[in-house]
Amino acid sequence: xxxxxxxVKWIVWIILTTIAAVWLGNVMLSDRADKTLFMPGALSPGxxxxxxxxxxxxxxxxxxxxxxxxxxxxxxGKERVKxxxxxxxxxxxxxxxxxxxxxxxxxxCISCHTEHxxxxxxxxxxxxxxxxxxxxxxxxxxxxxxxEGMGFDSCKDSGCHNFHNNRALYTDFLTKxxxxxxxxxxxxxxxxxxxxxxxxxxxxxxxxxxVVQLEEKDxxxxxxxxxxxxxxxxxxxxxxAKSGVNCTACHVDQGEEASSWEDHPKPSACSSCHSVxxxxxxxxxxxxxxKQGLTPMTPAQARxxxxxxxxxxxxxxxxxxxxxxxxxxxxxxxxxxxxxxxxHSLAYEQSEHYKLWQKEINGEAExxxxxxxxxxxxxxxxxxxxxxxxRIIVDHNQSxxxxxxxxxxxxxxxxxxxxxxxxxxxxxxxxIKNNFAGxxxxxxxxxxxxxxxxxxxxREAAEADHEAE
Amino acid sequence: MKDQKQKMKLNLKxxxxxxxxxxxxxxxIATTAAVSxxxxxxxxxxKAMADALHLVMDSDRSVYTKKIVNRLVKKxxxxxxxxxxxxxxxxxxPAQMFRFGSExxxxxxxxxxxxxxxxxxxxxxxINKQNAPKTEAEKTGLKYVAENKGxxxxxxxxxxxxxxxxxIYADTGVAPVCVxxxxxxxxxPKKDFKIGDVMGxxxxxxxxxx
Numbered sequence: 001x002x003x004x005x006x007x008v009k010w011i012v013w014i015i016l017t018t019i020a021a022v023w024l025g026n027v028m029l030s031d032r033a034d035k036t037l038f039m040p041g042a043l044s045p046g047x048x049x050x051x052x053x054x055x056x057x058x059x060x061x062x063x064x065x066x067x068x069x070x071x072x073x074x075x076x077g078k079e080r081v082k083x084x085x086x087x088x089x090x091x092x093x094x095x096x097x098x099x100x101x102x103x104x105x106x107x108x109c110i111s112c113h114t115e116h117x118x119x120x121x122x123x124x125x126x127x128x129x130x131x132x133x134x135x136x137x138x139x140x141x142x143x144x145x146x147x148e149g150m151g152f153d154s155c156k157d158s159g160c161h162n163f164h165n166n167r168a169l170y171t172d173f174l175t176k177x178x179x180x181x182x183x184x185x186x187x188x189x190x191x192x193x194x195x196x197x198x199x200x201x202x203x204x205x206x207x208x209x210x211v212v213q214l215e216e217k218d219x220x221x222x223x224x225x226x227x228x229x230x231x232x233x234x235x236x237x238x239x240x241a242k243s244g245v246n247c248t249a250c251h252v253d254q255g256e257e258a259s260s261w262e263d264h265p266k267p268s269a270c271s272s273c274h275s276v277x278x279x280x281x282x283x284x285x286x287x288x289x290x291k292q293g294l295t296p297m298t299p300a301q302a303r304x305x306x307x308x309x310x311x312x313x314x315x316x317x318x319x320x321x322x323x324x325x326x327x328x329x330x331x332x333x334x335x336x337x338x339x340x341x342x343x344h345s346l347a348y349e350q351s352e353h354y355k356l357w358q359k360e361i362n363g364e365a366e367x368x369x370x371x372x373x374x375x376x377x378x379x380x381x382x383x384x385x386x387x388x389x390x391r392i393i394v395d396h397n398q399s400x401x402x403x404x405x406x407x408x409x410x411x412x413x414x415x416x417x418x419x420x421x422x423x424x425x426x427x428x429x430x431x432i433k434n435n436f437a438g439x440x441x442x443x444x445x446x447x448x449x450x451x452x453x454x455x456x457x458x459r460e461a462a463e464a465d466h467e468a469e
Numbered sequence: 470m471k472d473q474k475q476k477m478k479l480n481l482k483x484x485x486x487x488x489x490x491x492x493x494x495x496x497x498i499a500t501t502a503a504v505s506x507x508x509x510x511x512x513x514x515x516k517a518m519a520d521a522l523h524l525v526m527d528s529d530r531s532v533y534t535k536k537i538v539n540r541l542v543k544k545x546x547x548x549x550x551x552x553x554x555x556x557x558x559x560x561x562x563p564a565q566m567f568r569f570g571s572e573x574x575x576x577x578x579x580x581x582x583x584x585x586x587x588x589x590x591x592x593x594x595x596i597n598k599q600n601a602p603k604t605e606a607e608k609t610g611l612k613y614v615a616e617n618k619g620x621x622x623x624x625x626x627x628x629x630x631x632x633x634x635x636x637i638y639a640d641t642g643v644a645p646v647c648v649x650x651x652x653x654x655x656x657x658p659k660k661d662f663k664i665g666d667v668m669g670x671x672x673x674x675x676x677x678x679x
Contacts, residue, residue, distance in 0.1 A: 083555055090572045094587050095674055096603050098629030136599075143598060143656060172553055457655040464652075464660045 041116035045125040045303055046399070049285065053292040057115070065108055072109040075283065075291075079164075079400060086166045104135045112163075124403040128156070132163070144171075145456065146449045158427035159406065159444040168409035168419070174450035180418030182439070187416040189368040190380040193392045195243070200389060204273055209244045221247035224261065234324040245273070250323075270317045276385050277396045278317065284397035286315050299339045310339040329361055332372035347435035348373065376412040377401060405432075420447045516623060519636035519673045522586065526570065526671065527638070534563040539644055550646075563647075564590055585676055590640060592669030594659035596651065600669075604628060607672055610637030615667040625677070633674040640669040 027033045036051050043051055050056045057071040073080070081088050091097075092106045105111040114120070114127045122128050131152040133140075141148040155161045161169060198204060198211060216232065219225060225232060225247065235241050240249075250269045253259040262269065267290060271278040281287040289297045296314040299306035313319060320335035321328070337345060348354055353371035360370030374394065379401060383393045395401060401408050405426045413422040421440070425431050428442040513521075538560055541548050551559035561569070571588050578584045593611050595601045602608040610622035614637055622637040642648045648662045662668055 090576060093575055094589055095628045095631065095633060095676075096589065096607065096672075098631075099603070101629070139598070170553075173556065460655070461653070 039116060042118045044115060044118070044121050044127075046285075046403075047115065048303065049289050049297055049301055050292055050294070053289075053294055056292045065110055068110055069108055072113075076109075083167055085164045086170075087163055100136055104132060128163075131155075133161070144453065146452045157444070158404070159423035159446045162404055162406060165404075165407050168406060168414070169446070171450060171453055174419065174447060175454045177414075177419035178447060178451055178454065180420065182418055182421040184416055184418065187369060188366065189371075189375055189415050190382075190392055191368050192380065192394075195239070197391045198243070200391065201273070203275055205249070206244075209246060209249050211243045214241045214244060214246060219247060221251065221261075224251075231324050238324070238326055240324075240326065249273075264318075265323075267317050276383065276393055280393070280400075281317070281396035284399040286398065287396075290316070302339075305341040306339050307341045313339065329372075332374035332378075333357065336373040336377075343433040344435055345373075347433070347437065351435040351437065353435070371416075376408060379408075379411040381411050423447065515634045515675050515677060516636065518586075519623075519634065519675060520621075522588065522673055523636070523638050523671060526567065526588065529570070530563055530567050531643070533566050534644060534647070538563055539646055543646060562650075586674060588671060588673045590669060591672055592640075594651075594657065594668070596654050596656045606635045607637070610635070610672070611670045613637070614639035614670050618667065625679075632677050632679055634677045636673045638671045638673075639667045640671055642666050642668045 024037075027035060027037060034052055035054050038054070039051070042048070047057070056075075057068055059071050059074075060067045079085065087106060089107050092101060101107065112126075112128055112132065117127055120127050133155045134152040141150075156163070159169070167173070198206075216236065219232070235247075238245075248261075249272075250265045251262050253262065253265075253269060267278050267281070267287070278287075282291040286297060289295065296316050296319075298312050298314060300311040320331040322330065322335075333348075337348070353375075356365065357370035357372050357375075359365035360367065377398045378394050378396060380392050381395050382390050383395065384390045385393070395411070401411055406423075408426070409419070409422055413426070417425075423446050424440040424443050425436055427444050428440040431437075431440045431442070538550050541560065542550050549557060549559040550562050551557040552562055552565065553559075554561045554565070567590050571590075575587055578586070589600070591600050591602055591607060591611060593602065593615065602611050604626055606624050606626040610624065613622040614620065618639065621639075624635050626633050626635050642651070642662055642664055645664060647668065648664050648666070651657055651662055651668060652660045
């Protein structure tokens with residue numbers, strides 16, 4: 001019996017379709033297979049490292065926007081509250097805003113920020129509608145006559161307004177910082193306070209590792225250490241040795257389950273004392289893959305220019321804080337420049353900031369007067385470590401302090417510079433590229449408007465006084 | 470997004486059913502303890518619920534204004550009160566304390582099946598223009614309570630496809646600080662408030678069926 005050509009075609013079609021279905025199904029259902037195949041478009045700069053972890057955002061196969069919203073809030077929710085957010089969602093939940101919500105759904109992140117749409121993704125890594133402010137603030141010129149005639153597509157220009165973070169851009173803040181010189185007289189950055197707040201760090205394993213100065217004779221893994229004198233000497237110089245952190249404190253997991261010796265401790269080992277720092281690290285671009293259970297980020301995966309010879313370095317705590325010295329000065333500059341290869345990074349060593357940094361590390365200037373990469377990009381901030389307490393931490397989520405760069409104004413720039421210079425410098429792309437060599441060539445009118453507003457207020461207050469008399 | 474809205478609507482409807490029949494008294498809102506059928510079937514009207522809610526929130530704010538803000542700012546003169554209280558390391562203004570309570574209550578109520586209401590402080594002369602009346606009920610009600618001292622305003626309205634019982638209560642400038650601060654604020658549209666003037670109103674909404 002001969003098989004007709006059509007039947008053969010059908011059989012071949014069925015076989016190929018079955019193979020394709022099995023293969024695609026396998027990719028879809030496998031936990032860690034590369035699923036970029038299914039992507040409707042490339043991911044945004046903030047999320048591109050998570051291409052293998054679709055379920056980081058698509059937490060449920062069934063469901064629509066509310067599923068995505070849950071994922072957004074899970075990672076970004078902490079920053080979306082007052083005073084870090086001028087438009088937190090709770091502001092819009094009141095029934096009286098039902099009409100406003102009908103024109104722009106401010107309860108849902110994806111109303112403005114669409115993923116997988118590189119063609120409309122803006123400079124700061126998110127999609128944004130051009131003139132969304134219009135829907136609620138049409139009558140702004142009534143309150144702020146200085147804004148008469150301004151286009152609603154100019155609200156979010158650099159140094160003016162953000163939808164979310166306006167901590168350094170609200171009127172009273174601007175007027176408070178009028179008349180500041182470009183560089184303030186006494187400049188000093190916040191100092192570390194970790195040691196002085198050890199008592200407040202509940203998770204600190206003080207019972208097992210009391211906070212006392214350790215010496216060579218106290219080493220609790222002498223056999224393993226053997227004759228590795230470099231490791232021993234490095235450790236003896238650290239704050240770890242000075243505060244009771246013995247070998248096993250890091251090399252044996254201090255979690256609930258007893259574990260064995262680990263030659264290369266993972267971030268979880270650091271977490272037992274530095275949980276806030278590790279948590280923040282895994283929220284930023286350096287550590288976000290770890291949070292999703294992926295392999296550590298490598299510079300090869302970065303979209304910014306990176307040094308070729310560092311391409312395959314893994315990014316964990318130890319990448320910047322090399323054991324066993326954990327040199328924070330090295331972590332603040334050399335570690336960054338070991339990978340980052342963009343214009344701004346390359347120009348750093350010619351900058352005024354770097355000169356100050358060198359003076360500090362050479363002991364020619366006071367502590368915290370130098371400006372390292374970390375001074376601006378991983379600044380020391382007063383951070384709410386719980387609902388009830390805050391302390392100064394080095395914010396290891398460097399992404400939280402950038403994009404838009406006005407987020408850096410208070411945490412970094414204003415420690416040393418006046419607000420007017422800061423706003424101009426952050427709006428000047430060339431100045432950023434050459435790491436702020438010389439005065440900014442751009443001037444934005446924010447402070448001029450604040451000055452006018454102050455004058456208007458004073459004039460009106462004087463008029464009211466006059467009337468009262 | 471549509472799904473989300475529908476879900477919210479369903480959730481609201483579910484909540485409303487109970488609200489209508491068992492307009493839970495303000496006291497029981499604070500507790501989820503098991504109650505006997507006899508007690509849980511007892512009902513109060515939505516108006517009584519709104520009145521009770523207003524009494525609690527107004528009393529709490531009065532205590533904060535009098536015993537915290539006025540005492541420390543005006544009498545003891547040890548600290549300022551400021552709308553930028555975090556930046557100025559100052560006390561939150563009574564109106565802000567009121568709003569924070571409202572936002573927290575709304576958030577906590579989201580997780581409670583049989584509790585659903587919202588409240589805001591508004592004014593015909595708002596410093597923050599987002600606190601001006603928006604709906605017809607708000608416009609009429611705020612005007613009514615300003616012109617009819619001692620009287621509340623009750624009505625129903627439909628917002629976003631949901632029916633609400635809406636109650637509006639006059640908010641009176643009782644302390645010199647209320648009046649002087651509002652008159653001096655650069656963004657105020659009215660600079661001649663006097664003590665005892667109605668300066669705004671509290672709007673309470675409870676979703677109802679119908």
